[in-house]
Amino acid sequence: MRFTILFSISLLLTGSRGFAQQRFVLEQSSISFHSDGVIEDIAATNTNVSSIFDASKGEIAYLLNMKDFQFPKKLMQVHFNEKYVESEKYPRASFEGKIVGFDPAVEGLQQVNAVGRMTIHGVTKDVQFPGTVERKGGMLAMKANFILKLQDYAIKVPQIVWQNIAQQVEVTVDFNYRAQ
Amino acid sequence: MMRRILPFVFLLPLLAHAQGDLLDELNKTKPGTDYTIATFKGTRLVNGHTIETKQAGTLEFIFAHRFGPLDGGVYEMFGLDEAFVRLGLDYGITDNLSVSIGRNSADKIMDSYVKYKALSQRSGQKSFPFTLTALGGVAYSISPRRDDEPEGFETVDRLAYTGQLLLARKFSPRLSLQLMPTFIHKNAVSKTVERNDHVALGVGGRLKLTRSVALTTEYYYRLDPPDNDVLEAQTLSPRYNSLGFGIDIETGGHVFQLVLTNTTSLTERTFITQTQGDFFDGKIHLGFNVTRTFQLKKQERR
Structure with a gap:
């Protein structure tokens, strides 16, 4: 008897989790960066990001493999991985933090701020950047745009050799989540 | 006992949920598989090939140059007065399949290669310890002139073939080593001194000094080579195993390789079977390979 009651309570608790917690997983992801260089523009896109967004707590994390950044010029892609971000030593980049100003009850576009810790090239920094979250039923679109200084993450770019790499890049985040 | 534990077992889902470290999750x-990149900087190690192929839609122009021997003295400006050149183009049809054509000034040889990366070194889920590339080449000698052909010489006699397996492992971001078992068939040879078929085993490697500079070396050991005494008795030049050292300097779309080697040939047929300089007797040639890569086809956005 006691067993049955406990079992039912446990079931109820686990079952109700889905509603209260509102976890979202990525359905489509894109993190891209670009910089307008002296000789040519540099641009790359990573569509293989994984992320979880916990709407009830506003907690978010994303993780990506540096080698998944696709460049239009493949030689540039090799140099990016081998010489600049050292993907063999630091294969992944990540962000974990909170989405501040998001109300999970509201449908439609909301202006929010992302606050947390960004790790690239083995260097972790506290960051904050603005973005938008748009909720449509079980779908959630998150967009952000920010400037990233290479120096902050100890990414060295020899100016003499590669004049076409700027010291900062503009990062665009475009995530589409679906309720789990 | 069981009665005491059971309630906690039922509460476990709640505990897991409470942890909430999303990044850990x-x-x-x-998981995934991590493919090793940039085992070598270029498609050539010193004189011969590396396992690297050109990526899809990229064209590489290679200008390779060898001077005369350093022991030529001041009269020959330590070899700088003499020049042997190969002009070549490599193109990546897919990321793993490349084709190449070239023209050598030494013996006026046109050469052509097909290069296929069959296995790639990778770690993670589906790990594999090394990269294997197969190379097939044909070399056509334009010399001698048609009018100067000896009695019975046919067009097929101008041809030679190369089959090579290139096997390399990137042990660390700094160190890569390569093995190159090689088979060469020359249609026309002087039967009294050499056979048509030649087998050689090459070894080579690179050591990265900085992220843009690397040291390279390459040695081809010939199995059962023709006897130098026999060659000399027929007033032919002796032949040696080819040996080379290089410095790779990479700047953007260029790779600049500065080399020291005992051969003036830049195609397998000749530098493996007909190297005429003894490295340890001062027959060392300064040379360079300069490559420029062009992206002809832009990668489609996914």
């Missing part, structure tokens, strides 16, 4: 659920 992602770290656990993201």
Whole structure:
């Protein structure tokens, strides 16, 4: 008897989790960066990001493999991985933090701020950047745009050799989540 | 005992949920295979090939140059007065399949290669310890002139073939080593001194000094080579195993390779079977390979 009651309570608790917690997983992801260089523009896109967004707590994390950044010029892609971000030593980049100003009850576009810790090239920094979250039923679109200084993450770019790499890049985040 | 534990077992789902470290969760659920990149900087090690192929849609122009021997003295400006050149183009049809054509000034040889990366070194889920590339080449000698052909010489006698397996492992970001078992068939040879078929085993490697500079070396050991005494008795030049050292300097779309080697030939047929300089007797040639890569086809956005 006691067993049955406990079992039912446990079931109820686990079952109700889905509603209260509102976890979202990525359905489509894109993190891209670009910089307008002296000789040519540099641009790359990573569509293989994984992320979880916990709407009830506003907690978010994303993780990506540096080698998944696709460049239009493949030689540039090799140099990016081998010489600049050292993907063999630091294969992944990540962000974990909170989405501040998001109300999970509201449908439609909301202006929010992302606050947390960004790790690239083995260097972790506290960051904050603005973005938008748009909720449509079980779908959630998150967009952000920010400037990233290479120096902050100890990414060295020899100016003499590669004049076409700027010291900062503009990062665009475009995530589409679906309720789990 | 069982009665005491059971209630906690039922509460476990709640505990797991309470932890909430999302990044840890992602770290656990993201496996995958990590393909090794940039085992070597270029498609050539010193004189011969590396396992690297050109990526899809990229064209590489290679200008390779060898001077005369350093022991030529001041009269020959330590070899700088003499020049042997190969002009070549490599193109990546897919990321793993490349084709190449070239023209050598030494013996006026046109050469052509097909290069296929069959296996790639990778770590993670589906790991594999080394990269294997197969190379097939044909070399056509334009010399001698048609009018100067000896009695019975046919067009097929101008041809030679190369089959090579290139096997390399990138042990660390700094160190890569390569093995190159090679088979060469020359249609026309002087039967009294050499056979048509030649087998050689090459070894080579690179050591990265900085992220843009690397040291390279390459040695081809010939199995059962023709006897130098026999060659000399027929007033032919003796032949040696080819040996080379290089410095790779990479700047953007260029790779500049500065080399020291005992051969003036830049195609397998000749530098493996007909190297005429003894490295340890001062027959060392300064040379360079300069490559420029062009992206002809832009990668489609996914």
